[in-house]
Structures are given as structure tokens and as C-alpha cells.
Amino acid sequence: MSESIPKPETENDLDVPAFVLAHPFVKSTDADTILRSSDGVDFYVYKAILSLVSPVFQTMFMLPQPEPNPPIPVVDLQEDSALLDKALRFFYPGTQSVVAIVDDLRDIIEVLVSKYDIQSVVATATQHLLKYVEAKPLAVYSIAVAHRWDEMAIMAAKQSLKSPLQIDAEAPPELNHLTAVMYHKLLHYHHRCSVAAKYQTQSLRHVPYPNEYVRFRCTSCASDSLNWYLSDGEAYPVRLWFIEYLKSMGEILARTPGIDIHTHKSVYEALKKATKCATCKGMVFDQFSDFVSHLASEIEKAIDEVELKF
Incomplete structure (x- = not known):
């Protein structure tokens, strides 16, 4: 690991990432793979679990390993430790998903669904989106249309009707995640509903x-x-x-x-x-x-x- 990780005072003296007191991905005697985050934190996991949910990981694990073979293969990932922890908790057995804000949810969905093709998390992701549809309809709309979740996008679009879509105000940050075409569709929908x-x-x-x-x-x-x-x-x-x-x-x-x-x-x-x-x-x-x-x-x-x- 590229950084020093403090050790908690526990019976097993486990190595625990600094950003969380304890999590299920710490050093394990029977884990067969390490996912290493971009900031050097190791997550000990099982190939079988990742291969089962992700065809991307399944293919990755079939690739030849460098010589000499390490005791536990290490997969270097582009995600930092905070995002990787949240993403793994979305599907890994024995864990609980932790989503604080809708932007976290956007990043998790992008990593799991778009990058690693883990389609089994879609139901969980849409349930989390429902929590934000009233307060953040434009954010939910932008996520839903990006993944072609039409039912969720329509629900968010209807919620957006409760507020005016103003062009004389500062552009909302959600527009950074919307194409011009998809935003125009929302504006056109808003106009027709108004009429x-x-x-x-x-x-x-x-x-x-x-x-x-x-x-x-x-x-x-x-x-x-x-x-x-x-x-x-x-x-x-x-x-x-x-x-x-x-x-x-x-x-x-x-x-x-x-x-x-x-x-x-x-x-x-x-x-x-x-x-x-x-x-x-x-x-x-x-x-x-x-x-x-x-x-x-x-x-x-x-x-x-x-x-x-x-």
C-alpha cells in the first residue's frame, strides 16, 4: 500500500482504511483478491462475488497474471477509497449502502452500472433515487435519462412541474449532467403541461x-x-x-x-x-x-x- 493505514486496537489487529472505523473489506485470511483504490487503500474481496455480479470483473479475473504471481492478486482501480467503499456496499453481501447526497448516488451508479455493468444494483439504485425525487427532481431526471430509466425520468419530470424552469436565473449544476436535447425535452414537457x-x-x-x-x-x-x-x-x-x-x-x-x-x-x-x-x-x-x-x-x-x- 502506498500510504500508512492506522491499526485499530482489536483482537485480530486488522488493517482498516483511515476514512472509516471498520468495514467488511479489511485484510482477511481467506479473501482471494485485493481491489486497490486510486489513493492506495486495499479492499479485500472475493472473486466469485464480483464475477457473479459483473461481467467486467469476470473478464478481468480471466486475464493472465504477471509473474511472479502475488499471494493475493491486486487489481488497481481508478476510484478513490471513499467512492469504492460506497460502491461496494451497494451490492456486497453483509454490507449496507450508505448514500448521503444525490451526487454520491450519481457517482455510485456511474461506476457500478456504466463502468462495471452491474445490472443487479439497478433496483436498489432506483429505490434510492425515489428518496430524492421530490427535493431534487432535476438531479434525478438527469440520472434517469442518462441510464434510460424512463419510468423514473417521467416521475422526476412530473415533480419538476412544481417549480418554474427559469432561464433568467443561474444555471443549476444538474445541467452539467444533461445533454441539450434531454433538457429541451424537459422544457418542452414543462411548457405543454403548463398549457x-x-x-x-x-x-x-x-x-x-x-x-x-x-x-x-x-x-x-x-x-x-x-x-x-x-x-x-x-x-x-x-x-x-x-x-x-x-x-x-x-x-x-x-x-x-x-x-x-x-x-x-x-x-x-x-x-x-x-x-x-x-x-x-x-x-x-x-x-x-x-x-x-x-x-x-x-x-x-x-x-x-x-x-x-x-
């Missing part, structure tokens, strides 16, 4: 049983200058406060089509206006809550119809 979501606020033909709702029956407060067609094919006057809500929500959906509209401040602003009317305020809380849930369902269905192709 589809906003349209649900520009038409009321999807509203069921219109005559039951106070926003169509009230004659006490101001109505919009135009009558609106509802699900029965008839045009009705609609309260102005309700139309103002639709217009406000439409502009919001144009930027962030995937937001949760149930708790958006526009709901409370609409209710505040409606309660100023003696007729509306008696029924608006229950009825408007039902409408918001209905609108959210229509938006979700509209977005689900937008296809994202890779």
Missing part, C-alpha cells in the same frame, strides 16, 4: 351539476361580464370573485403546473372575497373546497395526458 393545466381554468365545461353551486346561483354580488358554458351545455353568469380566482390560478399554473392548488393562497383570497357577499358566504366554504378538489383532479388528468418521449 394543459392552465386550460382547466379557462373552461368550465368540466364542472358537474352547475346549478347546485352558489357561484352560479347567487344574484347578490357582481358577476363576470361574460356568461360561461358549463357541463350541461348551457351558459351561466358566474360570480366575479370566482372568475378572478380562475384567472389568478391560471397564471400560477402557467409557471408551475404541478403545484398543490388546495393550499395555495389564491384559495384563501377567493374565500375572503366570497364571504363579503351575504348569499355566497353561507355555502362557499364547503362548495369551493369541493371545486378546488375537482379542479386539481382535472389538472392531474390533463397533465397525465401529456407524453414525455425519450
Whole structure:
């Protein structure tokens, strides 16, 4: 080894890499291969395990060994000890994967799947990606499209709809891992979802049983200058406060089509206006809550119809 590794005070006096107190890849009497990291840390492993999961390692172990043959063959790798430790823990028996940030996960997947062709870790990798899809949708999208994990990429793309994709801000670091084509696909998807979501606020033909709702029956407060067609094919006057809500929500959906509209401040602003009317305020809380849930369902269905192709 090219660096001095401190020895822990244990019964077996095992050599342990400095970056971790104890791990399952320490010096072993029956290990038959050493993986040596780029920073000189040795990982004692079994050929059979690596050959079973990786055709790359299997081929590597079949190559002729240099003379004289060492007691335990050493394979020099380009990965440093920290990354190699995390990568091995992803599949090696008796270990537990440790992923602190999504960038670690990206590096692990790149090493195991792309470089060493260990396809058996894909299920574990996608489970880890699920943990980041809400907080880091663009990062998850970039990883998923790079490996053609379409289902995960679509899930991440839908999560990205909760935030605006701004071109007037600094470029997010995730763009370093995306091709221009794949980012354009995401932008185009975001735009089409925005159009589809906003349209649900520009038409009321999807509203069921219109005559039951106070926003169509009230004659006490101001109505919009135009009558609106509802699900029965008839045009009705609609309260102005309700139309103002639709217009406000439409502009919001144009930027962030995937937001949760149930708790958006526009709901409370609409209710505040409606309660100023003696007729509306008696029924608006229950009825408007039902409408918001209905609108959210229509938006979700509209977005689900937008296809994202890779």
C-alpha cells in the first residue's frame, strides 16, 4: 500500500482504511483478491462475488497474471477509497449502502452500472433515487435519462412541474449532467403541461351539476361580464370573485403546473372575497373546497395526458 493505514486496537489487529472505523473489506485470511483504490487503500474481496455480479470483473479475473504471481492478486482501480467503499456496499453481501447526497448516488451508479455493468444494483439504485425525487427532481431526471430509466425520468419530470424552469436565473449544476436535447425535452414537457393545466381554468365545461353551486346561483354580488358554458351545455353568469380566482390560478399554473392548488393562497383570497357577499358566504366554504378538489383532479388528468418521449 502506498500510504500508512492506522491499526485499530482489536483482537485480530486488522488493517482498516483511515476514512472509516471498520468495514467488511479489511485484510482477511481467506479473501482471494485485493481491489486497490486510486489513493492506495486495499479492499479485500472475493472473486466469485464480483464475477457473479459483473461481467467486467469476470473478464478481468480471466486475464493472465504477471509473474511472479502475488499471494493475493491486486487489481488497481481508478476510484478513490471513499467512492469504492460506497460502491461496494451497494451490492456486497453483509454490507449496507450508505448514500448521503444525490451526487454520491450519481457517482455510485456511474461506476457500478456504466463502468462495471452491474445490472443487479439497478433496483436498489432506483429505490434510492425515489428518496430524492421530490427535493431534487432535476438531479434525478438527469440520472434517469442518462441510464434510460424512463419510468423514473417521467416521475422526476412530473415533480419538476412544481417549480418554474427559469432561464433568467443561474444555471443549476444538474445541467452539467444533461445533454441539450434531454433538457429541451424537459422544457418542452414543462411548457405543454403548463398549457394543459392552465386550460382547466379557462373552461368550465368540466364542472358537474352547475346549478347546485352558489357561484352560479347567487344574484347578490357582481358577476363576470361574460356568461360561461358549463357541463350541461348551457351558459351561466358566474360570480366575479370566482372568475378572478380562475384567472389568478391560471397564471400560477402557467409557471408551475404541478403545484398543490388546495393550499395555495389564491384559495384563501377567493374565500375572503366570497364571504363579503351575504348569499355566497353561507355555502362557499364547503362548495369551493369541493371545486378546488375537482379542479386539481382535472389538472392531474390533463397533465397525465401529456407524453414525455425519450
